[in-house]
Amino acid sequence: MNNILILRPQAQAAELQQLLAQRAEQLQVPVTSQSASMLRISEYDDPNYSLANILAEQWHGAMMVSVNAAHYFAKQARAWAPQAAMPRCRWFAVGPVSAKAISDVVQRPVCCPWRQHNSDALLALPELQQVEGQRWLIIRGHGGRELFADTLRARGAEVTYLEVYQRQSQPPTASQLSEWQQGIDTIMVTSAEQLGAFLAAAPNDSKDWLAECIWVVASARLQQLLPSGLSRRVVVADSAASFAMVDAWQQAIQLTKEV
Template sequence: MRVLVTRPETQGIELCALIEKMGGYALHYPLIDIHLTSLDSSQLTKLRCADIVIAVSQYAVHGLSKPLSTHPDSMPNHAIYLGVGQKTAHELSKIVQQNVHYPSVSDSEHLLAMPELVGVAGKRVVILRGNGGRELIFDELTKRGAHVHYLQLYQRQYRAVESAAIEQWQQAQIDTMVVTSAEQLDHLVAAMPESQHAWLKQQWLLVPSERIAKQAIAQGFNNITNSQGASNSTLFAALQRLKTGLNNDEQK
């Protein structure tokens, strides 16, 4: 198995290390760069007054570290804290020193089905996130009568896919790609030259949710595995299962 990991920063590096320990080959090429941003006093006031705080990614949690180091009273003790995924919840729990709830499946749909988000009319909800992304949580909680605000804690900047990088992937005989967001998948397809689309869509694609798997099918990918979660441990387990399945196929 020869894997291209497109998730950014330390998460991508850590996943590559796990793959190589498994005996596979891993190449790290982040499709986005993450730049943390600061919060002003009005944003900190919204955070301090929140009844419910939702973190949609680990990057959003990391973005809290700096403002909380200078304004440690900004996290409300009375609030309910939620993370979209287990790892995000655990990272948030370290910062706020409180219990953080998370859904059994790491996506917005399952988060919205949690009992903590039933009966939120009149509640003040703060969503910790980056620029862009899905609006589902905001829109649905607003429909339920909550007063919802975003706090943007990081900026995504998309990387160009250089021809030299594509040549490197092909020379390395990459056969599997890990793509962990819809935005990354869209960017990968759009950034690849048309002449390389046939090669790209022959790759085995590992994605973290059914929604992104359906998106990949619509874009012409045929070999797709849904890991049902975006944590490195979940992705790695899916890669192990995939490797075993491919090896069994080769032996038939």
């Protein structure tokens, strides 16, 4: 529980590492942490839509799926439609971190689930139950998940995607993997894409190490994505927010002490 690998880009992991250090000091537990991203994120120019036209249309509701979506959407809006106003519609996010990023871009309130921060909790919000005949905009990465859009369509909404970034695999080096196997005993993951890329890059001789690690994951869906041999020591956080991941890590410590 003392040597933690966070599968997140450094910029997004910095807050989590800071909170981990503070909580560890409170608990008087020695901790080291490092972050690594299994994905390289870059801008994507959606060939299907003009961003200026998207901004000029009327929407009943809109969401950005992540902080990356907010970042690249804002970048493209500044470059390609600097005079255009942001859609004056209801904006939604999965959790408070992305909600703040979106609000900074659109300068409007952004709604997100209060307790659990995932697509299922978002789709359970009362505001999203009666959407028949409405037009919705989803800003996401290239080839993202379909759950949110499919559910809104099933409820009678018309959904348009605008894809503003793309993911490319960035596997760890052999020396990184060797170093992690020697020292890492806890792995934190908040993204299905990061988890998939990490597991795909892990060599066969790392399976025993991975099975011995404590896994702190951001949702039950991520837990289900873990291979059966790796799912014996898993703690599920309430969300991907840094404070929730730290709370789950503390819970893992308590469970380990009780065993």
